Amino acid sequence: MYYNIPAEQAILGLILKNNDIIIDIDLKPHYFGDLKHQKLFSTILKLYQEGKKIDYINIGQEIKLDEVGGLSYLADLITYADITLDKAKIDIIKEKYKQRELFRVISKVKTEIENKPFQDLINEMQMELFKIDDTETETLIADKELFMEIVFPQIDEKIKSDNKIQGLRCNISSIDAMINGFQKGKLYFIAGRPGMGKSAVTINIANEIAKKHKVLYCSLEMTAEEIGLRRLASESYIDMAKIERGVLTEEEIKKLNYTANRLFKNYIVINDTPALHINDIYRIAKKQKLRGKLDMLVIDHIGLVKSEGDTVREQVTNICIMLKNIAKELEIPVVALSQLNRGVEQRADKR
Secondary structure (H helix, E strand, O other), X not given: OOOOHHHHHHHHHXXXXXXXXXXXXXXXXXXXXXXXXXXXXXXXHHHHHOOOOOOHHHHHHHOOHHHHOOHHHHHHHHHHOOOOOOHHHHHHHHHHHHHHHHHHHHHHHHHHOOOOOXXXXXXHHHHHHHHHOOOOOOOOOOHHHXXXXXXXHHHHHXXXXXXXXXXXXXXXXHHHHHHOOEOOOOEEEEEEOOOOOHHHHHHHHHHHHOOOOEEEEEEOOOOHHHHHHHHHHHHHOXXXXXXXXXXXXXXXXXXXXXXXHHHOOOEEEEEOOOOOEHHHHHHHHHHHHHOOOOOEEEEEOHHHOEOOOOOHHHHHHHHHHHHHHHHHHHOOOEEEEEEOOHHHHXXXXXX
């Protein structure tokens, strides 16, 4: 049997029970052996990407429930769900998919064995077998493909852009010119000693980019309220101390209201959960990306992010590796703030 219905039911039931678990399920619709499960999972992905609740009503709005077994079958799926995600069931579904594909390739060869030369059949079969494991992470790029299909097309686009900034513009001309805008797949660090204005600069950068793009701001140090006050002060050019004390003139209050109305049009989502684990940041970012609501990720700051490691050095290394992986996988720029040690101030050469 080249499918495992109980495993498929358990995974689908768990998603219906806990929608956000889909972030940790790296499956594709065609991995499922049952056609109604393929249809259901495809619909589930669509709903999640659109930010809609995955329930019977919304599923019924997308497809006829009879196509996925009917309302009673969907209700039964929840009873098959495990309490937590069982990764072994995901592996079973993937393995069964590969077995089905292998059977398909062998069957195809059997029908063509009398009509094609042996070597042609072997070559075709090998190519088909290589395609089966589309979960393979290894990417090999030969020079011809690299230069002709990747490098030169990018150079051509840059020439046609007439010297425009390629990445996301923060409208701080010196930064935009230096890094050519914040680019997809890259990890950027804004580092400095405490009190040097790292957060202030980063909030301004996020504010500018959020005028045209979607920004996720993970603040492990400041609360969302503090960030909101800083954004208002920065955009309205009103002293932060005056806003915090409430010592404002009528004109300044009007100015703040006007500024707030402008900021409403920006798209910044703030997560101010303290002591976030790097894996939590990944899940939050992936969730936003799946829903089409993420163009840039900001972490303030990496010294407060939790990670595995016996020493601080190991933890920071793991965090940096993970942030770079997030940038590449989600195809977004990631900006991380880093606090430098005050010990440098005691050194004679300041290094």
